[in-house]
Amino acid sequence: MSDKRHASAHHSSLITHHFFVDMLSQVVELIESKQRFAITSHIRPDGDGLGSSLGLYWLLRALGKEAEVITRDSVPYSYRKLPGAAHIRVTPEVDRDYDAVFVIECSDITRPGLIDLEKQFVVNIDHHATSALFGDINWIDATASAVGEMIYNLCKAIGVRVTKEIAECVYTALVTDTGSFHYSNTTERTFKVASELVKAGVKPAKVSQDVFSSYAWSKLGLLSQVLATARRDPSGRVAWMRQTMEMQKSADATEEDGDGFVNYPLTVSEVEVVALLKETTPGVYRTSLRSKGDINVARIAEKFGGGGHRNAAGCTLKGEWEEAERTIVRLLTEAVERRNGDRDRTEDAAA
Numbered sequence: 345m346s347d348k349r350h351a352s353a354h355h356s357s358l359i360t361h362h363f364f365v366d367m368l369s370q371v372v373e374l375i376e377s378k379q380r381f382a383i384t385s386h387i388r389p390d391g392d393g394l395g396s397s398l399g400l401y402w403l404l405r406a407l408g409k410e411a412e413v414i415t416r417d418s419v420p421y422s423y424r425k426l427p428g429a430a431h432i433r434v435t436p437e438v439d440r441d442y443d444a445v446f447v448i449e450c451s452d453i454t455r456p457g458l459i460d461l462e463k464q465f466v467v468n469i470d471h472h473a474t475s476a477l478f479g480d481i482n483w484i485d486a487t488a489s490a491v492g493e494m495i496y497n498l499c500k501a502i503g504v505r506v507t508k509e510i511a512e513c514v515y516t517a518l519v520t521d522t523g524s525f526h527y528s529n530t531t532e533r534t535f536k537v538a539s540e541l542v543k544a545g546v547k548p549a550k551v552s553q554d555v556f557s558s559y560a561w562s563k564l565g566l567l568s569q570v571l572a573t574a575r576r577d578p579s580g581r582v583a584w585m586r587q588t589m590e591m592q593k594s595a596d597a598t599e600e601d602g603d604g605f606v607n608y609p610l611t612v613s614e615v616e617v618v619a620l621l622k623e624t625t626p627g628v629y630r631t632s633l634r635s636k637g638d639i640n641v642a643r644i645a646e647k648f649g650g651g652g653h654r655n656a657a658g659c660t661l662k663g664e665w666e667e668a669e670r671t672i673v674r675l676l677t678e679a680v681e682r683r684n685g686d687r688d689r690t691e692d693a694a695a
């Protein structure tokens with residue numbers, strides 16, 4: 345019995361290991377045999393999307409390859425100091441021919457928002473298990489805390505020295521995707537890689553200052569107005585806020601100034617789930633959902649054609665402010681109650 349269990353555990357770990365290595369080896373082989381590459385990530389790029397794209401850019405350059413990073417949206421202010429950020433080409437379409445285009449942390453081929461991307465040889469690199477296998481090559485590692493960690497592994501696999509440029513880009517990916525090593529995707533391996541990156545010349549305090557302390561004053565003006573709208577349900581577990589077009593205008597704020605606001609209510613201990621409704625045109629609200637623990641907000645976002653991950657998701661709501669808020673708050677309240685119901689049942693069963 346115990347031999348059998350041992351054998352099957354051994355077998356499955358072999359399969360996982362083999363699968364992972366096999367996909368990585370396809371990427372290595374492609375890079376070694378081809379010359380002209382582009383790299384892209386999702387619209388409204390974040391630290392992992394940009395850090396990993398630029399890390400891969402420097403890796404390819406170190407091998408003497410032609411490479412460029414192309415994105416639909418321009419680089420947010422917080423990431424302008426990343427090595428190579430100034431070379432990123434903003435374009436709505438893939439307007440050149442490449443041997444391959446690397447698509448970094450995208451759930452499907454439309455996420456980069458680039459016209460004609462599907463006509464290229466596409467390499468899908470992601471650390472989300474939910475990623476559709478849309479690439480001609482798909483390298484998915486759901487155990488990685490960020491794609492940045494995978495780019496580091498690629499350096500090792502292909503034999504490229506981790507230069508200071510690569511290290512700064514990859515470190516930015518790690519520190520942003522793990523919420524400064526706060527989130528549950530932070531593992532022993534994350535710290536091991538981070539440690540190697542510091543050895544390669546990264547100054548963690550400098551990166552953190554560039555990324556987290558580089559906001560415009562207009563962000564504060566907008567934040568103060570949005571936080572003033574924060575409400576919670578009687579249990580204190582569900583919170584919601586709104587951001588109107590008028591607020592953005594009066595604060596003279598840019599689109600990216602509003603990034604991250606949704607996380608503030610979660611810093612209150614009893615708050616378990618948050619919605620931020622952001623008016624994009626009158627009667628249309630881009631809605632961000634965040635949760636703690638096992639409350640799945642992606643499932644709620646999906647009801648409105650959106651999506652995301654268990655603890656971070658988004659969707660678009662329509663209608664009057666009050667009606668839209670009531671709808672989403674009811675669903676969030678139900679999700680919290682259902683979860684607590686499950687917990688009570690488990691405790692009953694245990695007793």
Ligand SMILES: [Mn+2]
Pocket residue numbers: 392393449471489490491521
């Ligand atoms: Mn990521």
